[in-house]
Amino acid sequence: MSKSTTIEQRLTNLEQVVFELQNKVDSSDSCENWLERMVGSISDDAAFLEALEYGKMFRQSGKIIDDDGK
Numbered sequence: 001m002s003k004s005t006t007i008e009q010r011l012t013n014l015e016q017v018v019f020e021l022q023n024k025v026d027s028s029d030s031c032e033n034w035l036e037r038m039v040g041s042i043s044d045d046a047a048f049l050e051a052l053e054y055g056k057m058f059r060q061s062g063k064i065i066d067d068d069g070k
Contacts, residue, residue, distance in 0.1 A: 042048045
């Protein structure tokens, strides 16, 4: 097998793989914004809810409280 044959075979294989990847991308979800696909996808997960609580506590920990307790 000559070196040029090997390169040609590799190029043909590479072109086929690129073609298959393009087809996967074209046939994937038509939603252009990845965030729209993610919204709500983990909202019922216990770890997600726990992370929300930690975030809330963290945000509240930086609040300055007046002498009146407000």
